[in-house]
Amino acid sequence: MNLSEQVKQAGVIGAGGAGFPTHVKLAAKVDCFLINGAECEPLMHKDRELMTHFAKELIGGIKLAYKAVGAKNAVIGIKSKNQDALNALQSAIDDPNISIHEFGDYYPVGDEYELVYGITGKHIPPQGLPLDVGCVVNNVETIYNIYKAANNEPVTDTFLTVTGLVKNPISTRVPVGMTVKDVLQLAGGTTVPEYGMMESGLMMGTLITDINQPVTKTTGGIIVLPADHNLITRYSKTQKEMDRIGHSACDQCSYCTELCPRYLLGYDIQPHLVMRSLGFTAMGKELWNKYAQLCCQCGICTLYACPEALFPREACVKSMQNMRESGKGKWEGSTEIKTHPMHDHRRLPLKQLMNRLGVTKYEAHAGYRETSPEPDKVYITLDQNVGAPAEAVVKKGDVVKKGQLIGRIPADKLGANVHASINGRVTDVTDTKIIIERDK
Numbered sequence: 001m002n003l004s005e006q007v008k009q010a011g012v013i014g015a016g017g018a019g020f021p022t023h024v025k026l027a028a029k030v031d032c033f034l035i036n037g038a039e040c041e042p043l044m045h046k047d048r049e050l051m052t053h054f055a056k057e058l059i060g061g062i063k064l065a066y067k068a069v070g071a072k073n074a075v076i077g078i079k080s081k082n083q084d085a086l087n088a089l090q091s092a093i094d095d096p097n098i099s100i101h102e103f104g105d106y107y108p109v110g111d112e113y114e115l116v117y118g119i120t121g122k123h124i125p126p127q128g129l130p131l132d133v134g135c136v137v138n139n140v141e142t143i144y145n146i147y148k149a150a151n152n153e154p155v156t157d158t159f160l161t162v163t164g165l166v167k168n169p170i171s172t173r174v175p176v177g178m179t180v181k182d183v184l185q186l187a188g189g190t191t192v193p194e195y196g197m198m199e200s201g202l203m204m205g206t207l208i209t210d211i212n213q214p215v216t217k218t219t220g221g222i223i224v225l226p227a228d229h230n231l232i233t234r235y236s237k238t239q240k241e242m243d244r245i246g247h248s249a250c251d252q253c254s255y256c257t258e259l260c261p262r263y264l265l266g267y268d269i270q271p272h273l274v275m276r277s278l279g280f281t282a283m284g285k286e287l288w289n290k291y292a293q294l295c296c297q298c299g300i301c302t303l304y305a306c307p308e309a310l311f312p313r314e315a316c317v318k319s320m321q322n323m324r325e326s327g328k329g330k331w332e333g334s335t336e337i338k339t340h341p342m343h344d345h346r347r348l349p350l351k352q353l354m355n356r357l358g359v360t361k362y363e364a365h366a367g368y369r370e371t372s373p374e375p376d377k378v379y380i381t382l383d384q385n386v387g388a389p390a391e392a393v394v395k396k397g398d399v400v401k402k403g404q405l406i407g408r409i410p411a412d413k414l415g416a417n418v419h420a421s422i423n424g425r426v427t428d429v430t431d432t433k434i435i436i437e438r439d440k
């Protein structure tokens with residue numbers, strides 16, 4: 001079995017948040033294999049900790065993967081500030097074709113377009129993939145999972161950081177399907193009775209609305225904030241509320257565009273023009289919607305740039321959806337990309353972003369600790385990946401072992417297998433999830 005097939009069997013997907021099935025990337029042929037260790041989300045440290053504590057496994061995974069795709073070399077993108085991780089990787093590298101590229105502490109250098117440009121100097125074509133410029137990019141946790149897959153170990157755990165208003169901020173790994181409520185206990189629980197939570201990041205993550213929701217293969221962290229924190233309030237708004245505020249208050253100052261990292265990279269994305277779509281007729285909308293198409297949803301416009309605290313990112317997301325639904329989602333603008341002359345001068349330092357978000361005081365080391373949690377119950381969702389949801393291959397009452405296949409990729413579809421993350425008995429199977437209870 002080749003590496004791509006092993007990775008497919010093991011259910012490896014992009015752990016950086018995207019959830020794209022990794023076996024597809026490994027079946028490609030490219031010149032350069034890139035590894036994304038440029039963790040950018042404020043307060044999140046699980047990638048830094050993974051690189052520090054599992055450097056040997058990472059380098060092992062990189063060696064297998066870059067050879068599998070026929071690349072001549074592999075480059076790890078990492079921020080210079082993460083000195084412990086850098087030292088660990090440098091000591092573990094035993095292959096002259098693997099090197100390290102250091103980034104400054106800016107947001108969002110981990111965006112795939114930024115990462116590829118930063119390391120290779122190449123622009124991915126609009127709406128294109130790294131593959132279009134001879135590269136493939138994988139997050140560090142994905143590489144770790146590739147290494148495990150090559151040793152016949154499927155994905156059963158996810159690495160995450162638990163931080164913010166918790167007693168002992170921590171980075172650790174937990175079984176996929178463990179509830180947020182159980183995960184919080186690994187950090188000693190929350191320090192306040194009333195709080196709000198974000199999953200996987202403050203900029204590109206999502207609001208957690210149910211403490212009993214399970215973590216998935218792509219969960220990178222849980223951040224606990226005061227219930228009345230500005231970020232929690234903003235993420236709680238409905239699309240209708242955001243549209244209404246934007247329609248009445250946008251003065252077209254264009255700061256959102258001037259600070260947009262994709263615009264600064266040279267792409268024709270202009271959120272201030274997209275904001276006009278909120279007040280126009282269906283025909284006018286189409287005109288403005290197209291300026292949203294190259295948005296990576298980094299959130300700078302909404303959470304940092306806009307002086308009126310409006311929602312240009314959300315307007316872009318809605319516009320992209322409108323275009324897709326009307327069959328006009330394909331980029332028809334210029335494919336010539338020229339980096340904006342202010343690209344290097346308008347970068348957003350992470351510290352500045354954290355000050356603006358009002359989260360500097362929640363910064364904590366959140367070092368790695370092995371917690372080996374044994375949850376009584378896990379809720380393993382079948383749609384953790386890009387593509388089709390997995391199809392259950394177990395039924396209520398079945399006894400399963402950790403690592404056993406419980407959901408399979410549907411025939412001829414893009415998807416990912418799922419495996420039991422604990423030993424136990426299947427207590428329910430629905431279209432969306434499989435529940436396993438630990439045998440006591």
Ligand code: SF4
Pocket residue numbers: 249250251252253254255256257271272275305306307308309310311312
């Ligand atoms: S920064 Fe805010 S107010 Fe200015 S154009 Fe953008 S959305 Fe409108």
Ligand code: SF4
Pocket residue numbers: 256259260261262263269271294295296297298299300301302312313316
């Ligand atoms: S979220 Fe805003 S700043 Fe980020 S890429 Fe999209 S438009 Fe640009």
